[in-house]
Amino acid sequence: MTNEQTAQLILERALPLFKRELNVQYRFKVVLDHFDEQFNFYMIRYKPGHITRVTPLHHVRSSWIADLEEILDRINQQLKLTVVFAGFEGIKWNSKNTYIQRPKRDAS
Structure with missing residues (x-):
């Protein structure tokens, strides 16, 4: 499956979950699974006073940051949501040379 097809599949699964409601926050969460x-990719729906809903959207069997960057660019063209990253401590984007997720500080 190409990156374009992957982004389209994620969008097809995310768009029905995205409803413009009062006081509701939507986010994408991207988790790097080091073991597999x-x-x-997850969709997070948060509304104060309600249960936070986390819906799995898709997984991509690749650990190439360039692939992730292309997929997120294609998704962001249609659906502009905040993206939260987990498991990317100390890893940099290929094109921007900035950290995806800041490295954790030492507690010393």
């Missing part, structure tokens, strides 16, 4: 060497 894959990216996991």
